[in-house]
Each structure stands twice: as structure tokens, then as C-alpha cells.
Amino acid sequence: MTLAATAAHAALAAHPAPSGFLSPTGVEIAFLLVGIATLGAALVTVTTKQLVHAALWLVVALGGLAVEYLLLTAEFIAWVQVLIYVGSVVVLLLFGLMLTRAPIGRSPDADSGNRWAALGVAVAAAGALVWVVVDAFRTTWIDLDGPAQGSTEATGSFLFRHWVLPFEALSVLLLAALVGAIVLSRKRGKEQS
Amino acid sequence: MHLAYPAVLAALLFCTGLYGVLARRNAILVLMSVELMLNAVNLNLVAFDVWLRDALHSGQALTLFTIAIxxxxIGIGLAIVLAVYRNRGSSDIDRLRDTAETDAAEALPDDESGTGTEDQATAAAGKAKKAEATA
Known part of the structure; x- marks a missing residue:
């Protein structure tokens, strides 16, 4: 996967852009390094045979994504990512693994029989998507200068000025999900039997 | 920053999650792969929001909503997986074949493991139910 990314970047370098691709800025180098680490952790997550290790590598991938958000000046989303994904979703997944009595050691049947078909689909989709994305945005540059666009102040301002109604609807959805999860996972009471 | 960096990273993360969803057998590992795909979408939303300098900041607001959803x-999904595990004794998604259309597809892929008898019992129950439905 990283080979494909470097090949795409080499193809990009053939077309000189105004900001100069061959002299990447420090932010770009940091983004690339953290991106490689994130992608590697994601690959280990979907290929490892040890179920608990998959959840722990998912922490690395999601934490790397939080760093990427920080590099894109979306600070508030980075911390929300750390709080919700690394803090609660992975813990929920670990609880789920324990409650379904997942084997601790290597489990040889972690992958199903259609692994090679899945690999073909994923590689084809990755090739198509990377080609389209690189072809479409080869001369596009993000301007990261100026005040951070995702600071807590800016986030609070746009969230509670323009997005209040979806925000409140989302709280209803979270309540419904909470009640639904409790109803689904509750053991059947005596009135049912 | 070149926009291709976050866009390519998001595409590759999405395809990694796609492989996981298609190739994994345990339902909880499938949920992990779904999380990877959602995160790839979030990275795209944030990158394009920062690029476009949207006045409403739609990308970042939608990212927050996606994280909440x-x-x-994941809460509902894990509750369903736990209910399935409690009823069937297994959370392998290629063993849940009660809604298979044909009898050949209803046959389990590998019955030599320890939980084979349980699965055969549930498969037989499903077949009986289907016979009732067709009668």
C-alpha cells in the first residue's frame, strides 16, 4: 500500500506545481511519516491472527489519525478522536472480545475463506481510488497558514451558531442508541418466559 | 500542504477497512474494520474542510456528527453480537446461515471444529422453520 502511495507521489513529482513537490515542507514530511505509521497499524489490525492485538493496533491507527487532524489544524476534532475512539470505542471492542470469549493466543481461523477475493477487491478499489484522487487533486494545495480553523473557539462558534438543530437531533439519536443497546443486551426477564 | 497526502491516505485506509470487512470471520473484527472505514471518511471531511475554508465549516461539523454516530x-453492533453469541455460542459471521436460500448454501463450511453439533442443531431448526414456511 505504501508502495502505491510512493508511486503516486512519484507520478505527482513529474508535474511541477507552484509550491514545488520535491521540496516538501516540514508539515508534509510529518504528515507522511505519521500516515505511514497509521496505515501500517491499520494493515496489522486487519491481518493479525490475535484478536486482542487487533484491538490494540486499532488504538495506534486511531491515535495516528488524531495526530493527522492536529497537523491539519483541526485541534478540537483531534481531541474528540482521542476521547471517543481511543477512550471508549476500543474499550467497548475489548469488552466485546472478552464477553464473546475470544481466544487469547493465535486463532488460525480469524480470516474466512474468501480472503483472496477480498484482497483482490481491496487492491482494485485502492488502485482506482488513488489514481482518481491523485489525478483530480495534483495541483491543489491546502493553505495551513493563519489562525487554526478547527480550534475549540472556532468549533464552538460554528457548532452552536449554525449546527444547533442537527446537534440536538444527534443527542436524541444517542439516547435511542443507549436504550436500544440496553434492551438488546439485557437477559430476558421472568415476564417473558 | 498538498491535498493529495490526506486524500491518498484516506483512500488507502478505506480500502484497508474494506479488506477487513470482507476477509474477517469474527463479527467484532468486522466492526473494527468498519471503524477504520469511518475514520478514513472523517479524514477526508476534515482535509477538504480545511482546504475549502468553508464559512459554515460543514466538514468539521459532519466529522463530529460521524464520530457520534x-x-x-458500535454500541448497538456489540449488543447485537453479544445477543447472537448468547443464542448461538459463536460470533463467526460465516456460520450464521439461517437465511440461506438453498440447502447447499446452508451447509456449514467446516464442521470439524468443536461447535459443529450446536451449529448443525441450529441449521436443522432453521430448515424445519423453512419447511413450515413453504408448507
Whole structure:
């Protein structure tokens, strides 16, 4: 996967852009390094045979994504990512693994029989998507200068000025999900039997 | 920053999650792969929001909403997986074949493991139910 990314970047370098691709800025180098680490952790997550290790590598991938958000000046989303994904979703997944009595050691049947078909689909989709994305945005540059666009102040301002109604609807959805999860996972009471 | 960096990273993360969803057997590992795909979408939303300098900041607002919906989804999904595990004794998604269309597809892929008898019992129950439905 990283080979494909470097090949795409080499193809990009053939077309000189105004900001100069061959002299990447420090932010770009940091983004690339953290991106490689994130992608590697994601690959280990979907290929490892040890179920608990998959959840722990998912922490690395999601934490790397939080760093990427920080590099894109979306600070508030980075911390929300750390709080919700690394803090609660992975813990929920670990609880789920324990409650379904997942084997601790290597489990040889972690992958199903259609692994090679899945690999073909994923590689084809990755090739198509990377080609389209690189072809479409080869001369596009993000301007990261100026005040951070995702600071807590800016986030609070746009969230509670323009997005209040979806925000409140989302709280209803979270309540419904909470009640639904409790109803689904509750053991059947005596009135049912 | 070149926009291709976050866009390519998001595409590759999405395809990694796609492989996981298609190739994994345990339902909880499938949920992990779904989380990877959702995160790839979030990275795209944030990158394009920062690029476009939207006045409403739609990308970042939608990212926050996606994170909240993903939290709700993982809660409901794990509750369903636990209910299935409690009823069937297994959370392998290629063993749940009660809604298979043909009898050949209803046959389990590998019955030599320890839980084979349980699965055969549930498969037989499903077949009996289907016979009732067709009668």
C-alpha cells in the first residue's frame, strides 16, 4: 500500500506545481511519516491472527489519525478522536472480545475463506481510488497558514451558531442508541418466559 | 500542504477497512474494520474542510456528527453480537446461515471444529422453520 502511495507521489513529482513537490515542507514530511505509521497499524489490525492485538493496533491507527487532524489544524476534532475512539470505542471492542470469549493466543481461523477475493477487491478499489484522487487533486494545495480553523473557539462558534438543530437531533439519536443497546443486551426477564 | 497526502491516505485506509470487512470471520473484527472505514471518511471531511475554508465549516461539523454516530453504531453492533453469541455460542459471521436460500448454501463450511453439533442443531431448526414456511 505504501508502495502505491510512493508511486503516486512519484507520478505527482513529474508535474511541477507552484509550491514545488520535491521540496516538501516540514508539515508534509510529518504528515507522511505519521500516515505511514497509521496505515501500517491499520494493515496489522486487519491481518493479525490475535484478536486482542487487533484491538490494540486499532488504538495506534486511531491515535495516528488524531495526530493527522492536529497537523491539519483541526485541534478540537483531534481531541474528540482521542476521547471517543481511543477512550471508549476500543474499550467497548475489548469488552466485546472478552464477553464473546475470544481466544487469547493465535486463532488460525480469524480470516474466512474468501480472503483472496477480498484482497483482490481491496487492491482494485485502492488502485482506482488513488489514481482518481491523485489525478483530480495534483495541483491543489491546502493553505495551513493563519489562525487554526478547527480550534475549540472556532468549533464552538460554528457548532452552536449554525449546527444547533442537527446537534440536538444527534443527542436524541444517542439516547435511542443507549436504550436500544440496553434492551438488546439485557437477559430476558421472568415476564417473558 | 498538498491535498493529495490526506486524500491518498484516506483512500488507502478505506480500502484497508474494506479488506477487513470482507476477509474477517469474527463479527467484532468486522466492526473494527468498519471503524477504520469511518475514520478514513472523517479524514477526508476534515482535509477538504480545511482546504475549502468553508464559512459554515460543514466538514468539521459532519466529522463530529460521524464520530457520534459511530459511537452509537458500535454500541448497538456489540449488543447485537453479544445477543447472537448468547443464542448461538459463536460470533463467526460465516456460520450464521439461517437465511440461506438453498440447502447447499446452508451447509456449514467446516464442521470439524468443536461447535459443529450446536451449529448443525441450529441449521436443522432453521430448515424445519423453512419447511413450515413453504408448507
Amino acid at each position: 459511530a459511537a452509537a453504531e
